[in-house]
């Protein structure tokens with residue numbers, strides 16, 4: 001803990017503030033989960049937004065330019081000492097930021113009711129000052145939320161836990177590419193667990209009249225990519241029984257090694273904050289280039305998208321809004337994300 005605190009200060013400067021601290025069990029490493037301390041720290045937004053993700057357990061973070069980041073370090077015998085120091089820093093933060101001042105602010109209530117994480121709400125309101133108007137919050141969030149088109153690559157890989165909407169989203173994108181832009185699109189399913197979950201992809205490919213291949217080894221995958229070499233875009237569906245199981249990420253990494261794809265992590269908007277963090281941490285071992293938030297139509301509010309974006313800084317490319325293929329998908333923009341979150345729709 002002492003090391004983490006001095007690292008925070010040396011990396012983020014003396015203005016760094018601690019926002020929260022909690023013990024977590026890092027499931028990334030399987031059944032014998034190691035206890036980790038997660039400390040969320042931040043510097044003022046004006047200071048150019050800096051921070052980083054410190055891991056002590058070997059998994060790479062792959063998270064670019066974080067605004068607000070989680071600092072994780074393994075528990076040490078200096079814990080008690082560290083906690084005292086943390087308490088002092090938190091007291092200082094409360095006095096400094098006027099968090100108490102925000103407690104009665106109706107805008108705070110609204111932001112919280114839309115699912116933005118409390119410590120982020122307090123940082124935003126502190127930044128904008130006690131009398132902040134909603135328009136100022138919208139404008140600040142509009143500047144902070146990162147969205148981007150998919151990275152330039154012929155191979156787009158769709159990752160995420162089971163049932164998040166990978167196959168459906170791929171069908172929507174394939175249909176958009178094949179029908180609207182007349183691009184030659186192909187579909188490959190990585191049936192890494194041989195669970196026969198390829199039929200859905202095969203059916204979509206048949207309807208869209210695009211090439212489809214299901215592969216169950218790295219060499220088959222390379223061969224399939226070779227066969228689809230003349231296509232403009234190859235969409236890769238990853239099937240996994242449990243993405244959080246120990247072997248999944250290294251296994252997927254073997255498939256993607258040397259291919260230089262654009263990778264997407266798909267996440268339903270209604271996913272709990274802590275689960276979003278765990279899944280993102282797990283998949284960050286593979287480099288996540290873009291986010292696709294799915295099932296926005298099923299979420300009561302969409303502050304989770306903003307929270308995830310401010311914490312993890314992975315640009316959002318698409319939001320999906322229903323089961324209809326190909327209609328229910330929208331290109332993401334920061335204004336659309338802010339409007340979805342703070343608009344009248346609740």
Ligand SMILES: Nc1nc2c(ncn2[C@@H]2O[C@H](COP(=O)(O)OP(=O)(O)O)[C@@H](O)[C@H]2O)c(=O)[nH]1
Pocket residue numbers: 160161162163164165166167168169200294295296297298320321322323328
């Ligand atoms: N309401 C809603 N349902 C969706 C959306 N995207 C996918 N689904 C549904 O979620 C379920 C799982 O989707 P699927 O594509 O099979 O998920 P996968 O396991 O990640 O490939 C299916 O019933 C889809 O129709 C969406 O944007 N909104």
Ligand SMILES: [Mg+2]
Pocket residue numbers: 166167168197200237239
């Ligand atoms: Mg699927």
